[in-house]
Amino acid sequence: MKTLRTEVAVIGAGTAGMTGYRAAKAGGKRTLLIESNVYGTTCARVGCMPSKLLISAADAAHTLHAASGFGVHAGEVRIDGKAVMARVRSERDRFVGFVVESVEGYPAEDKIHGHARFLSPTRLQIDDHTVVEAERFVIATGSTPIVPDEWRAAGPRVITSDEVFYWDDLPESVAVAGTGVIGLELGQALHRLGVRVTIFGRGGSVAQISDPDLLDVARRAMTDELDVRFQTKVVKVEQQGEGLLVTSEDADGNLRSEQFAYLLSAIGRRPNVHKLGLEHTGLERDHHGIPVYDKQTMQCGDSAIFIAGDANDERPQLPEAADHGRIAGDNAARFPDVKPGLRRTPLAITFTEPQIVTMGASFAELCVTHTGCFAIGRVSFENQGRSRVMLQNKGMLRVYAEYHSGRFLGAEMIGPRAENIGHLLAWAVQARLTVGEMLDMPFYHPVVEEGVRTALRDLAVQLEKPPAHDCPCVDCTPAP
Numbered sequence: 001m002k003t004l005r006t007e008v009a010v011i012g013a014g015t016a017g018m019t020g021y022r023a024a025k026a027g028g029k030r031t032l033l034i035e036s037n038v039y040g041t042t043c044a045r046v047g048c049m050p051s052k053l054l055i056s057a058a059d060a061a062h063t064l065h066a067a068s069g070f071g072v073h074a075g076e077v078r079i080d081g082k083a084v085m086a087r088v089r090s091e092r093d094r095f096v097g098f099v100v101e102s103v104e105g106y107p108a109e110d111k112i113h114g115h116a117r118f119l120s121p122t123r124l125q126i127d128d129h130t131v132v133e134a135e136r137f138v139i140a141t142g143s144t145p146i147v148p149d150e151w152r153a154a155g156p157r158v159i160t161s162d163e164v165f166y167w168d169d170l171p172e173s174v175a176v177a178g179t180g181v182i183g184l185e186l187g188q189a190l191h192r193l194g195v196r197v198t199i200f201g202r203g204g205s206v207a208q209i210s211d212p213d214l215l216d217v218a219r220r221a222m223t224d225e226l227d228v229r230f231q232t233k234v235v236k237v238e239q240q241g242e243g244l245l246v247t248s249e250d251a252d253g254n255l256r257s258e259q260f261a262y263l264l265s266a267i268g269r270r271p272n273v274h275k276l277g278l279e280h281t282g283l284e285r286d287h288h289g290i291p292v293y294d295k296q297t298m299q300c301g302d303s304a305i306f307i308a309g310d311a312n313d314e315r316p317q318l319p320e321a322a323d324h325g326r327i328a329g330d331n332a333a334r335f336p337d338v339k340p341g342l343r344r345t346p347l348a349i350t351f352t353e354p355q356i357v358t359m360g361a362s363f364a365e366l367c368v369t370h371t372g373c374f375a376i377g378r379v380s381f382e383n384q385g386r387s388r389v390m391l392q393n394k395g396m397l398r399v400y401a402e403y404h405s406g407r408f409l410g411a412e413m414i415g416p417r418a419e420n421i422g423h424l425l426a427w428a429v430q431a432r433l434t435v436g437e438m439l440d441m442p443f444y445h446p447v448v449e450e451g452v453r454t455a456l457r458d459l460a461v462q463l464e465k466p467p468a469h470d471c472p473c474v475d476c477t478p479a480p
C-alpha cells in the first residue's frame with residue numbers, strides 16, 4: 001500500500017472538483033485530484049451538452065412540422081435516428097475531449113485514479129492501492145440517478161439519462177418516469193424525434209415550478225403536446241420479449257399495462273455521499289447523509305472539509321458546481337481563514353418548449369420568507385404580440401416584489417425565449433432593482449420582453465394597493 005501526503009485532496013474530477021483543484025493550486029497548496037471513473041464530467045459526457053444536442057435535433061424536426069402554421073409546407077419529414085444519435089455522440093465526444101485535454105494538462109503527480117473513502121478526518125483510502133494523508137479536503141463527488149430496485153430488477157431496458165446518449169439509434173418507444181427537468185427535456189425531445197413517449201408523473205409537478213397558477217398553465221402546455229399522465233404512478237415493470245411491460249396506476253386506482261422498448265427513470269438524482277466513509281470524519285450530517293455545511297464558504301462545520309457541486313444537493317446545476325468548487329478550493333487553501341465566496345442569484349432553466357425558468361426567490365420560498373408581504377404581477381403570452389407572430393404564444397410569467405421597498409424578488413415563467421428573459425430578470429434581482437427602476441429600462445418593439453413589461457406594470461399596480469389581508473400564499477400548498 002502506497003502512502004501519499006498532500007495539503008489539499010479533492011475527491012471527484014467533475015466540474016466542481018476541477019474548479020476546486022485549480023482554486024486550491026492557485027492558493028499555493030500542494031493538491032491531489034482523485035477520480036474513480038473516466039475524466040470528462042457529467043455535464044459534458046451525459047448531462048448538459050448531450051441533452052441539448054438531442055433537444056436541438058428535436059427542435060429542427062419540430063420547426064418543420066410547425067412550419068405549416070405559417071403556410072410553409074416542408075413535405076414529408078424523415079428522421080434518421082442513426083444520424084441523429086451519431087451527431088449527438090460525436091459532438092458530445094468533442095466537448096468531452098476538451099475537458100479531458102484540460103485534465104491531461106494537470107501534472108501527473110497531482111492525479112490519482114480510484115474510489116476515495118475517508119478512514120479518518122485526515123486520511124483517505126483509494127481503492128486498495130493508496131492511502132492519502134491530507135490537511136484539507138474538497139468533496140466534489142457529484143450525484144447518481146435514482147432507480148428503484150424493483151424497476152432495476154426488470155433488466156437493462158430500465159435506463160437513466162446516463163445511457164440515452166450512448167444509443168446508436170432512436171428506439172420505437174420510451175416510458176419516462178418523472179416530470180422533473182430530465183423527464184420533460186428528454187421526453188419531449190424523443191417525442192419530437194418520432195419516438196412514442198409516455199411520461200408518468202406521480203404527482204402534478206412540472207420541472208422546478210412552484211407557483212400554483214403557473215403550474216396549471218404548464219401542465220396544460222405539456223399535455224397539449226405530449227402524453228403526460230399526471231397523478232399516475234409506475235407500479236410494476238416487467239421484462240417482456242425485447243422490451244418491457246409497464247403497469248401504471250392513476251389517481252382513481254385504474255391500472256393500465258403497456259409495452260415500451262425502454263423505461264427511463266428520471267425521478268431525481270442522489271448525491272454521492274454514501275460510500276465515502278463520512279462516518280469516520282466526525283462531521284454532522286443531515287437526514288440525507290449530506291454533511292452540514294455553510295452555503296457561503298462550503299465549509300462542513302468548522303472542519304477542514306469542504307463540499308461542492310451536486311454532492312451537496314443545494315442547486316444541482318453546472319454554473320453552481322463551478323462556483324461551489326471555486327469557493328471550496330479557495331477556502332481549503334485559506335483554511336482556517338475561510339471567507340464567503342460569490343453566490344449568485346439562483347437561475348434554473350428547463351430546455352423544453354415552452355421553456356421553463358425560475359430565478360431569484362421562488363413562489364414557494366417567498367411563502368416562507370415574505371408571508372403576506374410580497375405582491376404578484378403576471379402576463380399571459382397567449383396574446384402577446386411577438387409571441388403570436390412567432391406562433392409561440394403559450395405560457396405565462398409571474399413576477400414577485402416586496403411591498404413598501406418595491407424591490408424585485410424573483411419570477412417563475414413558462415413561455416417563449418424564457419432562457420433569455422430568465423437572465424434579464426436574474427440580473428435585475430442581483431442588482432437589487434425595484435420594479436420602478438426596471439420599468440425605466442428600454443424595451444424595444446415588437447419583442448417578447450414587452451410581455452415582461454406588461455407583467456411588471458401589473459406588479460407596480462399591485463404594489464400600490466395595500467397588502468391583501470390574505471397572504472398571497474393562501475393557495476401555497478407545497479408543489480406536489
Ligand SMILES: Cc1cc2nc3c(=O)[nH]c(=O)nc-3n(C[C@H](O)[C@H](O)[C@H](O)COP(=O)(O)OP(=O)(O)OC[C@H]3O[C@@H](n4cnc5c(N)ncnc54)[C@H](O)[C@@H]3O)c2cc1C
Pocket residue numbers: 011012013014015016017034035036037038041042043046047048049051114115116117140141142143161182272275276308309310311315316317318319321
Ligand atoms: C441529463 C442531464 C442534463 C443536465 N443539463 C443541465 C443543463 O442544461 N444546465 C445545467 O446547468 N446543468 C445541467 N445538468 C446538471 C449538471 O450536469 C450537474 O449539476 C453538474 O455536472 C454537477 O457537477 P459535479 O462536479 O458536482 O459532478 P460530476 O461532474 O458528476 O463529478 C463528480 C465526479 O466525482 C467522481 N466520484 C464520485 N465519487 C467518488 C469517489 N468516492 N472517489 C473518487 N471520485 C469520485 C465521479 O466519478 C465524477 O467524475 C444536467 C444533468 C443531467 C444528468
Ligand SMILES: NC(=O)c1ccc[n+]([C@@H]2O[C@H](COP(=O)([O-])OP(=O)(O)OC[C@H]3O[C@@H](n4cnc5c(N)ncnc54)[C@H](O)[C@@H]3O)[C@@H](O)[C@H]2O)c1
Pocket residue numbers: 177178179180181182183185200201202203205206207233234266267268269315316317348349350351480
Ligand atoms: N436544464 C437543466 O439545468 C437541467 C437539465 C437536466 C437535469 N438538471 C439537474 O438534474 C437534477 C435531476 O433531474 P431530475 O429530472 O432527475 O430530477 P427532478 O428533481 O427535477 O425531478 C424528479 C421528478 O421525479 C418525481 N419523482 C420522484 N420520485 C418518484 C417516483 N418514485 N416515481 C415517479 N416520480 C417520482 C418528482 O416528483 C419529480 O417530478 C435536477 O434537479 C437539475 O438540477 C438540470
